[in-house]
Amino acid sequence: xASNYMTPGVYIEEKNAFPNSAVAVETxxxxxxxxxxxxxxxxxxxxxxxxxxxxxTEYVELFGGRFNPRFVIADPDKNVKEDSFVIDGAERxxxxxxxxxxxxxNSMRLFYANGGGPCYIVSVGTYGDKPDGFEINAADFTGxxxxxxxxxxxxxxxxPTLIVIPDAIALGEECYTSIYTLVLAxxxxxxxxxxxxxxxxxxxADQTDAVVSSFxxxxxxxxxxxxxxxxxWLRATVAQADEVSYTNLDxxxxxxxxxxxxxxxxxxxxxxxxxxxxxxxxxxxxLSLKATSLTYVHILEEIRNKINELPPSGAMAGIYTMVDNTxxxxxxxxxxSLSMVNAPTYTVSHDAQEKLNVDVMAGKSINVIRPFPGVGxxxxxxxxxxxNSQDWRYIxxxxxxxxxxxxxxxxxxxxxxxxxxxxxxxxxxxxLTNFLTNLWKQGALAGAAPEQAFDVQIGLxxxxxxxxxxxxxxxxxxxxxxxxxxEFIIITFQQQMQQS
Numbered sequence: 001x002a003s004n005y006m007t008p009g010v011y012i013e014e015k016n017a018f019p020n021s022a023v024a025v026e027t028x029x030x031x032x033x034x035x036x037x038x039x040x041x042x043x044x045x046x047x048x049x050x051x052x053x054x055x056x057t058e059y060v061e062l063f064g065g066r067f068n069p070r071f072v073i074a075d076p077d078k079n080v081k082e083d084s085f086v087i088d089g090a091e092r093x094x095x096x097x098x099x100x101x102x103x104x105x106n107s108m109r110l111f112y113a114n115g116g117g118p119c120y121i122v123s124v125g126t127y128g129d130k131p132d133g134f135e136i137n138a139a140d141f142t143g144x145x146x147x148x149x150x151x152x153x154x155x156x157x158x159x160p161t162l163i164v165i166p167d168a169i170a171l172g173e174e175c176y177t178s179i180y181t182l183v184l185a186x187x188x189x190x191x192x193x194x195x196x197x198x199x200x201x202x203x204x205a206d207q208t209d210a211v212v213s214s215f216x217x218x219x220x221x222x223x224x225x226x227x228x229x230x231x232x233w234l235r236a237t238v239a240q241a242d243e244v245s246y247t248n249l250d251x252x253x254x255x256x257x258x259x260x261x262x263x264x265x266x267x268x269x270x271x272x273x274x275x276x277x278x279x280x281x282x283x284x285x286x287l288s289l290k291a292t293s294l295t296y297v298h299i300l301e302e303i304r305n306k307i308n309e310l311p312p313s314g315a316m317a318g319i320y321t322m323v324d325n326t327x328x329x330x331x332x333x334x335x336x337s338l339s340m341v342n343a344p345t346y347t348v349s350h351d352a353q354e355k356l357n358v359d360v361m362a363g364k365s366i367n368v369i370r371p372f373p374g375v376g377x378x379x380x381x382x383x384x385x386x387x388n389s390q391d392w393r394y395i396x397x398x399x400x401x402x403x404x405x406x407x408x409x410x411x412x413x414x415x416x417x418x419x420x421x422x423x424x425x426x427x428x429x430x431x432l433t434n435f436l437t438n439l440w441k442q443g444a445l446a447g448a449a450p451e452q453a454f455d456v457q458i459g460l461x462x463x464x465x466x467x468x469x470x471x472x473x474x475x476x477x478x479x480x481x482x483x484x485x486x487e488f489i490i491i492t493f494q495q496q497m498q499q500s
Contacts, residue, residue: 019427022411022435027329027403028321030111030196031120031160032314033141033150034104034167037064039123048150050120050157056112059121066105066243067127070097071303072250073258081205085302087295088260094302097250099133106307107166107314109238113340114315115322120160122150124167136170138178151186161402162194163187164317166310169198176218180227184219184385187226192406194399195227196320197385198311199366202232202346212356216364224385225392230312230367231356232346234338234377239307244300245286255289255296264293309345312369319379329403330444332396332485334367334382343371357381363388382485397482400444404480408432412476420474425458432456432478446481455479 005011031050039046041062053059076084076093084091111119124140127133143149154160163183168175180197187193199215202208215229246255256268267288274281289296315338323333348356348368356366367381386392411431418424436454439445447453456478457463463475 019431019434020411020414022407022431024403024435024439025161025406025410026159027161027399028317028324029118029120029160030116030162030164030317030321031122031154031157031193032104032108032111032317033122033124033163033165034107035067035102035125035127035136035140036104036121036123037067037128038126039063047123047125048153050122050150050154050160052118052120052159054118056108059108063121063123064126064128066239067100067102067133068131068247069100069102069133069307070250071095071100071248071306072097073253073299081203083204085298087258087299094299094306096306097133099135101136101170102127102133103166103170103311103314106236106238106310107164110234110236110310110315110340111164111318111321113238114318114338115325116318117321117325119317120154120157122153124150136167138168138171138174141165141168141175141179142182149182151182154186155190158192161192161399162196162317162320164196164313166198166313169200169311172200173214173218176215177220181220181222184223184227188223192402193226194395194402196313196316197227197229198233198313199229199231201309201311208346208348208352209355212366215366216359216362219364219385221362224364225389225398227385228367228383228395229364229385230316230369230379230381232312232344232348232369234310234312234315234369235305235342235345236308236310236315237340237342238310239304241300241304244304244307246289246296248303249299259289259293259295261293261295264289264296267292315339315341316379328442328444330396330400330483332382332394334379334395334485336379337376338369338379341377343377344369347371353380357383357387359387363393365393382487394484394487397484400482401480404439404478407435408476408478411435415474420469420472422459424474428474428476429456429458432476436478436480444483446483453481 046062051062053062071094073092073094076082076091082093084093141149143152163186165179165183168179183195187195199211202211256265259265267285271277271285319336320333323331323336348370353368356368359365364385365381365383365387367379367383369377370380371377382395384392384395384398392398412428415424415428433456436445437450440447440450440453445453458476460469463477464473468475
């Protein structure tokens with residue numbers, strides 16, 4: 001009794017009749033790390049700070065727009081197979097100018113196009129004040145002893161559940177050992193996050209086996225169940241035709257020499273004669289070139305295609321979010337079509353996927369994105385990088401366990417310093433049983449009845465000894481049967497004798 005009653009009268013006491021309830025935590029809150037146009041709010045820099053945004057509009061408001069990359073046009077290298085196109089009868093190739101590749105903005109477009117929602121942004125630098133671009137530095141993602149990196153900043157944010165770093169792949173294979181391994185270690189340390197990784201872009205001269213083998217060799221063997229890799233890159237449609245113009249060409253390219261059409265040459269000559277072209281002059285110059293030169297239009301289309309070749313991690317973060325919101329985290333994020341994607345940059349056949357999906361050596365499965373006639377571009381894989389583990393082979397199993405662990409951890413926090421006796425044990429067991437029963441009803445757990453789907457044990461002689469109680473330990477044992485995807489559906493046909 002809380003009070004000693006000394007004065008005659010009527011007193012009312014209210015007692016709780018029901019235990020606290022456990023609530024499932026959010027499962028699809030990505031943290032995107034990369035370079036942004038700006039990073040400022042109310043005049044204060046946001047670089048290096050995890051900032052929550054709820055929409056693409058809010059992202060643009062805080063972090064600005066796209067980077068305007070420059071391209072060079074050159075003769076193809078005869079010793080290297082490249083995608084080429086024809087200008088005035090001669091084969092030419094178009095390449096990104098050095099230090100002009102940034103993927104975060106367009107990856108955010110793909111994220112929201114594929115079902116994305118609230119997320120965190122950690123800007124590691126800005127390109128708005130560097131129109132000529134700059135060299136991407138691995139230290140911007142990893143940090144140092146003097147300057148903690150973005151992953152360290154995310155340790156103070158409990159909400160993010162996915163880590164996505166699309167800009168890191170611009171470093172090439174270096175990002176596997178310097179960045180991806182740190183992400184896996186970060187996810188294992190927090191026990192609440194999962195990494196979505198890209199492989200380097202495959203060029204026409206590359207062999208799939210070489211690209212995949214390099215990734216598997218350099219990603220290591222630690223914490224593999226906390227990440228998944230996707231391949232190949234995507235031909236997206238996020239960059240529109242009106243976003244590309246002559247400003248995307250390197251300043252050293254002379255259109256008067258490059259374009260074969262006489263009318264286009266005249267347009268360029270008249271434009272060069274202007275001492276200080278206005279914005280209206282620049283716009284008219286672009287429109288005039290489009291009207292007079294089919295070659296110019298083809299060049300712009302080649303540029304747009306290059307810009308739209310994107311790593312798949314941004315789109316996959318959107319797929320994770322969409323599947324979690326519509327089906328649940330226990331549904332594998334696979335056999336789902338991608339929006340604003342025309343096709344993968346490379347087509348993987350049924351036979352070729354065998355070596356990617358199943359790695360007999362170390363289990364480092366690579367999830368393939370494949371086109372199917374009449375269906376579209378589908379995510380055709382749902383494995384973690386720990387593909388040989390019976391426990392953690394599937395993405396949905398790993399992420400469902402993360403959700404259960406974090407939800408129960410938060411719910412149990414209310415009972416810290418409560419009496420470690422049978423009354424508390426019964427209350428905690430009832431709370432967890434109700435929570436898991438609701439998940440079983442939603443289809444997250446496998447079993448014909450709740451007792452087949454999970455088991456919760458707590459109490460003296462069950463999970464605790466008298467010494468545990470003296471040490472202040474309340475030990476809870478939770479066993480769950482998580483649903484696993486039907487990855488291989490095998491239908492057997494056999495003829496039978498005529499019956500009548």
